[in-house]
Amino acid sequence: MHADITLAVDGEEHALRVDTRTTLLDALREHLGATAPKKGCDHGQCGACTVLLDGRRALACLILAVAGDSCQVTTAAGLADGDTLHPLQQAFIDHDGFQCGYCTPGQLCSAAGMLQEAAQGWPSAATTDLTAPPVLDDTEIRERMSGNLCRCGAYPGIVAAISTAAPHTGVPEGSR
Amino acid sequence: MIPFDYQRAQTPAAAAAAVAAHPRAAFLGGGTNLVDRMKLGVATPELLVDITHLDLDRIEELPDGTVRIGANVRNSDLAAHPLIRHRYPALSQALLSGASGQLRNTATTGGNLLQRTRCVYFQDTTTPCNKREPGSGCSALEGYTRYHALLGASEHCVATHPSDMAVAMSALDAVVTVQSPHGRRRIPLAELHRLPGDHPEHDTVLDHGDLITAVELPPSAMAARSRYRKVRDRASYAFALVSAAVALDLDGDHISDLRIALGGLAHKPWRALRAEEELRGGPATQEHFRAAAQAELAAARPLKGNAFKTDLARTTLASTLSDLAAPGPRHEEQR
Numbered sequence: 360m361h362a363d364i365t366l367a368v369d370g371e372e373h374a375l376r377v378d379t380r381t382t383l384l385d386a387l388r389e390h391l392g393a394t395a396p397k398k399g400c401d402h403g404q405c406g407a408c409t410v411l412l413d414g415r416r417a418l419a420c421l422i423l424a425v426a427g428d429s430c431q432v433t434t435a436a437g438l439a440d441g442d443t444l445h446p447l448q449q450a451f452i453d454h455d456g457f458q459c460g461y462c463t464p465g466q467l468c469s470a471a472g473m474l475q476e477a478a479q480g481w482p483s484a485a486t487t488d489l490t491a492p493p494v495l496d497d498t499e500i501r502e503r504m505s506g507n508l509c510r511c512g513a514y515p516g517i518v519a520a521i522s523t524a525a526p527h528t529g530v531p532e533g534s535r
Numbered sequence: 536m537i538p539f540d541y542q543r544a545q546t547p548a549a550a551a552a553a554v555a556a557h558p559r560a561a562f563l564g565g566g567t568n569l570v571d572r573m574k575l576g577v578a579t580p581e582l583l584v585d586i587t588h589l590d591l592d593r594i595e596e597l598p599d600g601t602v603r604i605g606a607n608v609r610n611s612d613l614a615a616h617p618l619i620r621h622r623y624p625a626l627s628q629a630l631l632s633g634a635s636g637q638l639r640n641t642a643t644t645g646g647n648l649l650q651r652t653r654c655v656y657f658q659d660t661t662t663p664c665n666k667r668e669p670g671s672g673c674s675a676l677e678g679y680t681r682y683h684a685l686l687g688a689s690e691h692c693v694a695t696h697p698s699d700m701a702v703a704m705s706a707l708d709a710v711v712t713v714q715s716p717h718g719r720r721r722i723p724l725a726e727l728h729r730l731p732g733d734h735p736e737h738d739t740v741l742d743h744g745d746l747i748t749a750v751e752l753p754p755s756a757m758a759a760r761s762r763y764r765k766v767r768d769r770a771s772y773a774f775a776l777v778s779a780a781v782a783l784d785l786d787g788d789h790i791s792d793l794r795i796a797l798g799g800l801a802h803k804p805w806r807a808l809r810a811e812e813e814l815r816g817g818p819a820t821q822e823h824f825r826a827a828a829q830a831e832l833a834a835a836r837p838l839k840g841n842a843f844k845t846d847l848a849r850t851t852l853a854s855t856l857s858d859l860a861a862p863g864p865r866h867e868e869q870r
């Protein structure tokens with residue numbers, strides 16, 4: 360059974376016909392050739408498929424494309440401004456935030472979404488005082504990024520990169 | 536996955552009617568559990584009724600102080616909401632301890648309550664499982680039981696309910712509102728999920744076509760002094776081995792009232808009524824906390840792979856109680 364949907368991917372509108380069984384991840388990769396989001400586990404367990412869906416980080420492998428009809432999707436490829444890398448992308452390079460790079464597009468989208476959540480004052484399981492704005496230290500970054508696995512174990516570099524990029528992504532001074 | 540039709544519901548009543556009319560229809564919330572099960576072949580709906588566009592995504596305070604949470608409120612929005620953080624901290628903590636940031640952004644309140652067990656045999660269609668296929672047998676009885684039940688299980692199923700959120704809601708005396716094809720009704724959250732008994736295929740008391748529309752949290756002074764503690768195999772992004780949600784009302788060094796629910800131990804959030812009874816009106820001492828935890832776990836029936844959880848549950852409950860009872864302006868300090 361098929362459905363006609365539209366998706367705006369990294370600023371470009373697409374109309375496509377999908378089998379209702381198609382996940383957003385497969386629609387992006389197989390139908391639209393947007394291969395920045397990766398398929399790791401396909402079951403919500405690794406974070407490799409993370410994209411920003413209407414601005415919030417989400418797992419493209421557990422969302423049906425039909426359910427995502429009319430949504431705005433940002434992949435890691437869409438984070439950059441033309442040839443100018445997003446501060447997170449530059450920081451991942453500067454801090455060796457990857458080795459093979461397979462998890463990296465998911466890490467980047469997740470970090471971008473996570474920094475917005477922190478900027479809005481959202482708490483995490485590492486937040487000791489739920490009534491105060493969170494302070495984004497390394498413990499907080501690790502907890503908030505725990506949905507993104509890295510088989511190469513680049514975690515120290517990832518945490519350093521995010522911590523360095525945070526001031527350049529709109530996270531207010533007081534919450535770092 | 537088998538082929539299926541997809542439609543977006545216009546009203547709660549229409550959603551309930553659409554699912555009720557088709558024996559192989561299912562509601563689609565965030566899909567983080569249902570789509571996973573469909574990929575595994577564990578769920579085989581022929582019609583998905585997407586309810587995420589219904590107007591059920593508000594958190595509002597009613598005139599009597601009740602906080603009503605729409606069924607479509609995402610787990611992350613609920614955890615971050617000021618009313619929840621201030622008045623029902625155990626609920627924020629429970630939500631934040633579950634899944635990952637990405638999943639919480641997608642997962643809904645209704646879907647979280649009705650997510651199904653993570654029992655490995657339930658998720659593996661090549662093995663017998665009474666919950667997935669009634670009468671086929673229970674593979675867990677002679678198998679991997681680290682995440683399985685100690686309390687309230689039956690010879691037909693020893694699975695646990697995986698939701699952290701539901702455990703906190705159970706301790707907070709939450710009430711679920713339901714839209715059925717025939718009308719609306721209210722169910723105390725503690726009565727929503729059932730024990731497996733002879734029918735492990737039924738997780739809850741809901742009928743096919745019953746749509747959860749909201750969860751209501753009654754006003755409670757004690758809830759502001761509440762906490763959720765989760766013990767797991769990894770520091771983050773793992774289901775609970777054991778968890779405890781506790782709300783405490785202290786009068787000096789005496790316990791005037793309290794609520795306890797335990798997770799990871801049963802087919803439903805386990806309201807520890809026995810421990811509550813032991814402690815209500817008594818002194819808030821370590822000794823009493825340990826005795827009450829002991830009393831609650833007296834009924835434990837460990838399996839081969841989960842006997843360690845009896846002790847773990849006792850110490851988790853006793854220490855959560857003593858942390859909450861500890862004096863100090865902020866109770867979050869010792870989480």
Ligand SMILES: Cc1cc2nc3c(=O)[nH]c(=O)nc-3n(C[C@H](O)[C@H](O)[C@H](O)COP(=O)(O)OP(=O)(O)OC[C@H]3O[C@@H](n4cnc5c(N)ncnc54)[C@H](O)[C@@H]3O)c2cc1C
Binds near residue numbers: 697746
């Ligand atoms: C890798 C991973 C780790 C996880 N870790 C945790 C964890 O540590 N703790 C935890 O608690 N959870 C955990 N989860 C589970 C997660 O919390 C659930 O998948 C999520 O809450 C389900 O919500 P949903 O909206 O996506 O539900 P859906 O998948 O859309 O629905 C789940 C079920 O509920 C039904 N349904 C949905 N909404 C309604 C409604 N309003 N009325 C009636 N029926 C409805 C659906 O038909 C379906 O059967 C994890 C999940 C994954 C994939």
Ligand code: SF4
Binds near residue numbers: 735
């Ligand atoms: S414990 Fe329950 S869910 Fe697991 S195999 Fe046995 S019957 Fe199935």
Ligand code: FES
Binds near residue numbers: 400420
């Ligand atoms: S591919 Fe989506 S979480 Fe692993």
Ligand code: FES
Binds near residue numbers: 459460509513
């Ligand atoms: S860089 Fe290889 S998986 Fe993370």
